[in-house]
Amino acid sequence: MLRIAAAMVIGLTLMLQGCVSTPTSGLQSYADQYGGFEFMYPTGWAEVEVPGAADVVFHDIINDTENVSVVSSEVPEGTSLQDLGSPTE
Template identity: 55%
Template sequence: MLKSFFVSVLIILSLCLYGCSTGVSGLQSYVDSVQGYEFLYPNGWVQVEVKNSSEGVDAIFRDIVERTENLSVVISSIREGESLEDLGTPSEVGYRFLKKANQEARNTRKTEFISADSQTDKNNQTYYILEYEVELPNGQERHNLASIAVSRGKLFTFNLSTREPRWTKVENLFKTAVSSFRVY
């Protein structure tokens, strides 16, 4: 009787602790089943209102302590039936992405393209992973990671950004978050 009581308590305690876990250390889950995407984001981040944001911005999160660290999800329309590969290689898409960002900023910032890669998930969905640095007009340097995917005739861009001096502290966490981005 005492043995079964301890086993029951152990099972209940295990279930309670499992329910409190976030799955991946330092990250928690966000799911938007209406727009059809999900990702992991750092603990201590909060969602921000997107009411007055640029066109296509669907979600914004930022760190409550390091307020300049942020992530965003932008959804854009593309031609019917167009795939990510139809838009170009990861490098071609990355250069076009940065060229457009620089034009929108009216050449007030300098952008350095670091890397571009492609990964495919278990559902055969392709994602382009881009890494780049940005120098803002005030001299602040930022480090950015992005994951780009196409689903249901829409282009999804997931972007994470931090100040360059913090990059080495958050690099692994940010890379895990960017790799977690999924569309469906």
């Protein structure tokens, strides 16, 4: 069981490393050095300002119902994921 889990972790790591090291067609990179996050978004999407709503928002310029937004908040040191609760809470 442990060997299977280790093999899965190694396989996933190799797959993710391949995604990071090679350019992905149709996607652009966004990095927020202050917030400490980065992600890829579709080419043709535009960043929009939404005051007080999110750290960053991108939307499709053709279909404005398609969008992605990132909201981050400070978490006290020593707080675990269990302390924060589940995504549905």
